[in-house]
Amino acid sequence: MFNTVLIANRGEIARRIAATCQRMGIRTVMVYSSADTHALHVKAGDDAIWIGEAEPQKSYLNAEAIIAAAKRTGAQAIHPGYGFLAENAEFAKACADNGITFIGPSAASITAMGNKSAAKQLMEKAKVPLVPGYHGDNQDPAFLHQQADAMGYPVLIKASAGGGGKGMRIVETSSQFLEALSSCQREAKSSFSNDHVLIERYLQKPRHIEIQVFADTQGNAVHLFERDCSVQRRHQKVIEEAPAPGMTESQRQAMGSAAVAAAQAVNYVGAGTVEFICEGDDFFFMEMNTRLQVEHPVTEQITGFDLVEWQLRVAAGQALPAKQHELRINGHAFEARIYAENPDNQFLPSIGTIDQLIFPAHDSFTLCPVRVDSGIGQGDSISPFYDPMIAKLIVHGVDREDALRKMQIALDQSYISGLHTNLRFLHRLASDEAFMAGDVDTGFIERRYEQLFPAATPISTLDLAVALAAQLYQLGLASNQSVTTTTDPWDQRDYWRGNALLARPFVFTHDEQTYTVYLRHENHCWQLQHNEEIVSFDWSVSAQPAGNLSVRVTLNDQLLHAIIYGASPHFEIRYPHTQRHISYLDPLAIDPLQEDQNAGGLTAPMPGKVLSIAVKTGDTVEAGQLVVVLEAMKMEHSITAPHAGTVTEIFFATGEQVTEGAALLAIEIDNN
Template structure:
């Protein structure tokens, strides 16, 4: 076994690999960019080496610097994690050529499966079912358009070298093909350095089911059952679970054996995932093979009682697989939710900022935990801590929340409860959305397909609801108590009633009127609240939302408040971030702007005359010229951020007076992109 390994990655997966290595007594070396100097993965490793500036092309994609760091620190092997260089055959070969061990499959396997089109040709020869489509090398746009017309719409375009949902477009009509192809190729070249695409028939209501395979250097190969990854947004997974609901033993065996056959066909070694698209009737088709560890691997670990990172290390060191197929039984049910810094109400736009407050449910970290034969109920894999930055340079994942239950019903209940205990302040997150998703009838009843989110938009994106009186009472009391703390400074005279921010008055009663407003990031449904407080000897009387009740502070411990509003007892925590009061109570998160109703970007842009960038990024396409007349919804500018494209459309009919940025320009959050005159 190795004594020291280098982890050629960052964030959550780097921390995850380091945890298993530490348990096995293996020392770890981290690599980091200038933006990650104070990051968690640097802190949890034994050593760390700076490899370049923040952009990944100047740091985490620089294989020569990573190999040099490994040799300089005496590491014997390199674990690539997922993403970055994990499926780069040239990097794997360079690692081996340097006398180091690449903890992953052979370069030949990566090449065979790294190209979606080549992999499908290989599977076709092995009689694995394929979705109708074109997987060849011809990339002329007219030819591809012709192939799409032949296949029949809807058609799915995918980057041949892609993954993670990037470089994918669903095309509903022939006339939309050219624009979608151009966008797909731009995103593919940016993310993977290769703009080759393939075209396939887009199946209606398909499920995404993948099989975890593992092979060693001694000819052994097993499948560790399946994961259902059907719930996706923008072709990226949101929830994953194992085993797949409704999976029969016969179908599981057929898919598992097909996955093993695919791995054997390319001489595979290590962890890999064979992904299938499955119809509701149970038929399935090969999609691709990911020659690395998957983000969602923890659900497989939870139901099989395995540590897949440990398996990777043992196989790379030449040891045989720890278990044979007959030993890999399924125990219970596991679900993973990806907690992201993103705004679901704005098309899942990534959010950037500082984690000013981060509180998670009680959980083990990375470990399988629990009593013998039973996993821990809740596990969290994360690469960030309170105070860390979510930057525009990398994936905006905050954590992976994984729960285990004796069955799916128990796992669902534990996931909903765990999500209700998450508290994050400083940026937008998808936590509330995830809770609605887990509790939705479609997901609860396992009515799964890749369009579940779109099909259930009415349930998952409900109209904004007014903050309840208890949330307003908690915010108001937190404000009043903070003022009392401020007045109780060390130099204050305790005998001076004028020096205290209490409700006492010499003549008359103290009346306070506080103004709050919802901070709905989606923009147009924010509600204003007038909260009136009247001071009495016993406390306050609150008048808000049509409620007039006696308000008492029962207990306060930092941000935690216990109150009584009339006959109702309530508990919550209130965190202030500038003029925003974040109230967490009864499993909900309310963000209230104090005395300064939020002005939402884009709400009045048609009248105001300027459209602004929704986040920092790079302009990759300008689709209009100065003086152009445009219609509402017409694409104007495309911005790339975090390797995803975001289209800025005309808010109404009008004229573009001036384009302020050109292709290649970097823009900041809120920067005006063009001057617009409404018709």
């Protein structure tokens, strides 16, 4: 076994690998960029070494710097984690050339599976089922267009060297093909330095099922069952579970055998994931990821094995810890990916500082009922340079119903402030009746859009009472009994008035609607007035160890117990089956003269780099016309004109970085 392992990655996966190494008595070396100087993963290792500036090309993708760091610190092996150099054949070869063990498959296996087109040709020879499509080398746009037309729409364009949903486009009609192809190739070139694509028939209601495989140097190969990764946005997974709902034992055996055959076809060694697209009883090979996957914890939870430990033992030349007949499924597991993104704005990434980070009682990087794997802490920043994932919330139960209930509770007890996240969306998703029934496919979010993104509804007087109680707590009134016992009447806090009753207004907003309530005090009793209704109002607020507030309010004979996260002016109210985000409007903080400086223009919906500008000053544009392409987190985002008009000014040039909300260009509105 190794004495020292260098972990060539960052965030939660670097911490995850370090936890296993520490348990096995292996010394670890962390690498970090300038953006990660104070990151949690840097503190998790026995040693840490700086390898470059924030941009991935200058740090985590800098193979030369990483190998130099391994030599300098005496590391015998390098674990690449997932992403960055994990599937880079040249890096695997460079490790071998320098006498360093690459904890992963050989360069030859990575090459064989890394090119999706070549891999599918290889799978065809191994009799692994394939989706009909074109996987050849001819990349002439006209030829590819012809192939797509012959195949019939919709079709899927996919980067051959891709992964993580990057370099992928669904094309509905022939007229959209060439523009989608160009965008897909640009994104693939940026992310993988390879713009080669393949084209496949796009299945209408498919499920995304993947099989975890493992092989050693002694000829043993097994699968550790399946994961269902069907629930996706932008072709990236949101919630994964194992085992797949509705999977029969015969289907499991057929897919498991096909996955092992796929691995053996390239003499695979180590951990890998064979991904299938399924429709009905049919399944088709999509690709093989020659690395550990983000969602590997759900497999660990149902098998009871530490897959990183398996990787280390196999890389050291040991046999697999278990044979196929010894592997069993125990219970059910879910993993929810918590991202810094805005689901209400097409899931675009969000950057900023995490002001508050609360998770339920949990362990990390271990087999347990509730597990949170994260490389981000309170006060840390999400930068535009790396993937915006904050944490993975993993739960395990005796069956799917039990695991799902634990997931719902854990999400309800999690809170993040300071930037946009998908936490509330995940809670709605985990509570959706179709999801709870296991009726999932890769178009699930679009199909259930109305349920997952419900229309705004007015809030109740009880909700406003909870928000008012929280605001009063901020003002020092923890309950309606919050009065001093001093005999000096001027020290009393009972809001006595000499000439009139207390009637103080408090203004709140929810879903862009404004609500005003009045706090009244009459005859030593507190009252709340909303519109024309006046009710008695009792409240008590207490701080909880996790940093949230427990609130009880009574309006006449109505009692509500709620939990509040956040602090004035932004409160998140939670009670069974309800989550409300309510903000307090301080009248002294409002500028009545404030105007929208960007009216008639176009602003950046997220931070990123200007990849291309499709218009010039003086051009006339139609509503919905492509004007700018931004790149954020290695994903392309097309920005279209919000209305017809004339471009009067462009504020950024191609290649420049923009912040969220920055004015990109000015469009004079066409009033004709």
